[in-house]
Amino acid sequence: MNTILLSLAINLFYGYTCFGLDNSIPSSALIYTKDTRIVSGTEATPGEFPWMAHLTIVRKGRERECGGSLISQNWILTAAHCVDRADSVTVVLGAHNLSAVSEPYRISLKSTEFHIHPKYSSETFPDDIGLIKLPVSVTLSARIRPVILADLGNRDHVNNTVVVSGWGYYSDAIQWTSDVLVKASTIVISNEKCQDSWGSMIVSTMICTSRTRGGVCNGDSGGPMIYLVDGSWIQIGITSFGASPCESVIPNGFTRVQSYLSWITSITGISYATTPWPTTQTNVFSCQNDGNKANPADCTTFYMCSNGTPYLFNCPSGLVFNLQLQNCDYRQNVLQCS
Numbered sequence: 001m002n003t004i005l006l007s008l009a010i011n012l013f014y015g016y017t018c019f020g021l022d023n024s025i026p027s028s029a030l031i032y033t034k035d036t037r038i039v040s041g042t043e044a045t046p047g048e049f050p051w052m053a054h055l056t057i058v059r060k061g062r063e064r065e066c067g068g069s070l071i072s073q074n075w076i077l078t079a080a081h082c083v084d085r086a087d088s089v090t091v092v093l094g095a096h097n098l099s100a101v102s103e104p105y106r107i108s109l110k111s112t113e114f115h116i117h118p119k120y121s122s123e124t125f126p127d128d129i130g131l132i133k134l135p136v137s138v139t140l141s142a143r144i145r146p147v148i149l150a151d152l153g154n155r156d157h158v159n160n161t162v163v164v165s166g167w168g169y170y171s172d173a174i175q176w177t178s179d180v181l182v183k184a185s186t187i188v189i190s191n192e193k194c195q196d197s198w199g200s201m202i203v204s205t206m207i208c209t210s211r212t213r214g215g216v217c218n219g220d221s222g223g224p225m226i227y228l229v230d231g232s233w234i235q236i237g238i239t240s241f242g243a244s245p246c247e248s249v250i251p252n253g254f255t256r257v258q259s260y261l262s263w264i265t266s267i268t269g270i271s272y273a274t275t276p277w278p279t280t281q282t283n284v285f286s287c288q289n290d291g292n293k294a295n296p297a298d299c300t301t302f303y304m305c306s307n308g309t310p311y312l313f314n315c316p317s318g319l320v321f322n323l324q325l326q327n328c329d330y331r332q333n334v335l336q337c338s
């Protein structure tokens with residue numbers, strides 16, 4: 001059973017391989033629904049996910065499409081299989097409808113500097129993480145700003161509601177990438193439960209989602225899975241693989257970002273606050289009530305108070321904490337930090 005399913009695992013980039021609808025898969029897994037599922041998600045509001053990047057990757061003269069996320073003014077996080085042996089990548093930021101001739105905030109940058117995790121192999125699925133260095137520092141705006149990565153300790157996120165987004169296939173019936181950014185919410189399942197479908201290929205550095213709700217499909221690879229912590233979206237996964245067809249109930253597989261923060265730091269130099277979570281931190285910051293609080297010692301970090309316990313977070317590189325917004329913001333909007 002597991003070996004049959006394993007052979008069906010496909011990386012979810014678009015344009016490089018054929019997406020086989022003719023794979024034989026257990027009929028019990030073939031449940032199609034017409035409900036809103038990024039396989040049948042809903043259109044994002046323009047600007048809702050300002051870190052979202054669309055990637056067109058050229059490798060040996062052929063193009064493929066992926067998603068990615070802006071994590072600083074200079075770096076895009078994506079899946080290793082998206083940029084593996086790439087010649088160049090065109091990164092589009094600030095986009096919503098890629099078919100529109102122009103969009104007011106949309107910019108396009110061509111990069112030839114990629115880093116893939118040293119343990120990644122195109123033959124297997126683990127360590128599917130890569131970074132793209134942008135040729136210039138992008139100017140941040142309401143439509144182009146980095147997503148937060150954070151050390152959330154040993155949380156497995158089981159049963160947490162998360163959001164995935166991308167310009168990938170809308171459904172198995174419509175085998176064409178979406179022109180507008182689409183989102184879907186879904187639920188994290190335990191790795192043990194994920195192994196029921198995928199077997200031993202599921203390792204601790206992956207995170208899976210149930211397919212009873214939204215899911216990802218070809219073209220969504222490399223895009224972010226985000227999780228809302230007290231009003232801040234934190235990226236916890238990178239779209240990596242799924243079953244074919246996308247609308248099967250077999251779980252989707254993601255790279256667990258938490259497992260790779262030190263690798264990201266080693267390449268980008270961006271440091272992430274390490275706050276053990278959950279744990280009690282005392283005498284660091286006094287939490288009178290819950291919510292995000294400025295760190296009196298440092299503009300680029302903030303405390304999130306939850307049940308009286310403070311957790312330290314870094315703002316995405318280039319941003320500082322804005323007390324009014326209770327969130328990270330551009331430096332010029334926060335007088336005391338500019």
Ligand SMILES: *[C@@H]1O[C@H](CO)[C@@H](O)[C@H](O)[C@H]1NC(C)=O
Pocket residue numbers: 097098099100101179180
């Ligand atoms: C995207 O833009 C194209 C070109 O302007 C337009 O034809 C299409 O309807 C738009 N898509 C959506 C979903 O708005």
Ligand SMILES: *[C@@H]1O[C@H](CO)[C@@H](O)[C@H](O)[C@H]1NC(C)=O
Pocket residue numbers: 158159
């Ligand atoms: C997740 O939800 C399922 C179904 O509601 C429940 O049985 C399980 O105990 C929950 N697991 C965790 C870790 O919360």
